[in-house]
Amino acid sequence: MDVIALGDPTDAQIGEWQSVAAAVWACDRPGDPVPDLEQTRARLLVPPPASRNVLWAAVDGGRMCGTAYLRLPDDAGRAAEIDVQVLPAHRRRGIGTRLLAVAADRLRAARCGTVVVQVLAGTPAVPFLEAHGFHCVLSLRVMLLRLDELDPLRLARLVADAPPGYRLARWTGTVSDELAGELAMAKRAMADITVGGSFRWDPRRVREMAEAVAARGDRLYTVAALHGPAAAPRIAGFTEVVVSSTAPERAAQYDTAVVPEHRGRRLGIWLKAAMLEWLRTERPDVREIETDNADDNSHMLAVNAELGFRHQRDHLDYQADVADLPTLVR
Ligand SMILES: CC(C)(COP(=O)(O)OP(=O)(O)OC[C@H]1O[C@@H](n2cnc3c(N)ncnc32)[C@H](O)[C@@H]1OP(=O)(O)O)[C@@H](O)C(=O)NCCC(=O)NCCS
Numbered sequence: 001m002d003v004i005a006l007g008d009p010t011d012a013q014i015g016e017w018q019s020v021a022a023a024v025w026a027c028d029r030p031g032d033p034v035p036d037l038e039q040t041r042a043r044l045l046v047p048p049p050a051s052r053n054v055l056w057a058a059v060d061g062g063r064m065c066g067t068a069y070l071r072l073p074d075d076a077g078r079a080a081e082i083d084v085q086v087l088p089a090h091r092r093r094g095i096g097t098r099l100l101a102v103a104a105d106r107l108r109a110a111r112c113g114t115v116v117v118q119v120l121a122g123t124p125a126v127p128f129l130e131a132h133g134f135h136c137v138l139s140l141r142v143m144l145l146r147l148d149e150l151d152p153l154r155l156a157r158l159v160a161d162a163p164p165g166y167r168l169a170r171w172t173g174t175v176s177d178e179l180a181g182e183l184a185m186a187k188r189a190m191a192d193i194t195v196g197g198s199f200r201w202d203p204r205r206v207r208e209m210a211e212a213v214a215a216r217g218d219r220l221y222t223v224a225a226l227h228g229p230a231a232a233p234r235i236a237g238f239t240e241v242v243v244s245s246t247a248p249e250r251a252a253q254y255d256t257a258v259v260p261e262h263r264g265r266r267l268g269i270w271l272k273a274a275m276l277e278w279l280r281t282e283r284p285d286v287r288e289i290e291t292d293n294a295d296d297n298s299h300m301l302a303v304n305a306e307l308g309f310r311h312q313r314d315h316l317d318y319q320a321d322v323a324d325l326p327t328l329v330r
Pocket of ligand 1: 024086087120131
């Protein structure tokens with residue numbers, strides 16, 4: 001078995017990567033829609049903002065049997081993100097460890113000190129990571145809402161029940177120049193729930209995040225609660241949903257945050273209800289929305305339960321000091 005770096009993956013290599021991902025997905029998360037080829041291509045070729053992707057494949061007998069994806073941050077102080085996958089029939093032969101060691105050596109060369117990964121609770125990833133120096137830092141409850149189960153009258157009442165002093169704004173894609181600084185400020189309000197060092201949001205990064213979604217061919221929907229004068233609006237909270245171009249049936253909830261001084265006024269449920277009402281009319285191709293929340297974030301869990309989200313499964317965020325990871329260099 002060899003591990004090869006995929007500097008500039010060819011179509012054939014992306015196709016093989018997709019086959020590994022589909023087999024792993026079918027084994028570890030049966031029943032969930034498998035990412036399609038275009039989603040895999042976009043994930044590999046379009047790195048998230050302020051980072052770059054480094055990719056490796058484990059090849060056995062000329063066939064790809066494992067993959068490693070590393071997202072290296074541009075900020076030295078931020079955590080990298082890793083994802084190692086091995087075909088079910090090739091597991092427990094040290095392939096995952098070898099891929100992790102190659103990625104760890106790259107992290108050391110880049111002087112990156114911390115790495116994070118999100119895995120599904122109850123899968124082999126848990127003992128694998130714990131055997132290799134990772135520890136669990138956050139448990140997340142994944143919840144799903146079926147839009148056809150929503151009661152439109154109840155939704156309309158929630159949206160009409162505007163907290164006094166606030167008004168709604170909504171847009172698709174990149175935020176306007178007028179609100180970019182405000183959105184960055186509101187995103188910094190999420191620092192208390194971010195694993196791996198908080199991202200230093202500023203207007204440029206807010207735009208880059210929206211551009212990265214568009215570059216994948218996906219669509220970003222944002223609803224914000226504004227307050228203050230119409231000439232200089234302030235953002236008190238916002239919620240974002242992304243709809244994939246190739247698999248729009250299950251949309252993904254991205255960030256939702258209410259700025260600390262505006263919390264406790266039902267802005268969270270108002271924003272999310274307004275988003276659901278918008279998607280119901282604008283995107284009939286969206287059937288369900290998936291979200292995850294820290295299992296101790298009782299406020300957001302209550303908001304989602306009130307809207308009709310149902311518990312689906314649990315994710316675990318693991319973190320390691322790069323110094324504790326296996327190495328190939330001895
Ligand atoms: C997690 C995964 C990458 C492990 O790949 P692998 O090639 O089987 O891992 P290794 O053979 O290198 O295992 C190394 C050690 O991890 C632990 N381990 C791995 N799988 C395990 C399992 N199913 N049960 C218990 N321990 C396990 C063991 O300590 C193992 O050493 P051992 O075989 O000598 O006992 C693989 O199961 C996978 O692809 N899972 C789905 C994708 C995923 O969730 N990836 C996690 C993100 S990093």
